[in-house]
């Protein structure tokens with residue numbers, strides 16, 4: 001069975017990983033131009049958030 005991980009990057013998107021490979025980068029700052037995915041706009045917006053991880057096994 002594959003392991004799914006949600007890696008909340010510091011000051012950035014939620015990286016959805018499957019078996020350690022990044023499948024998607026989801027926006028969590030609200031400024032993306034290609035929602036629900038991260039467009040990189042978080043940096044210019046000055047988005048700040050802590051890093052954390054959530055693993056589903």
Ligand code: FES
Pocket residue numbers: 012013014026027028029030031032033037038039040041042043
């Ligand atoms: S987290 Fe990257 S654009 Fe929102």
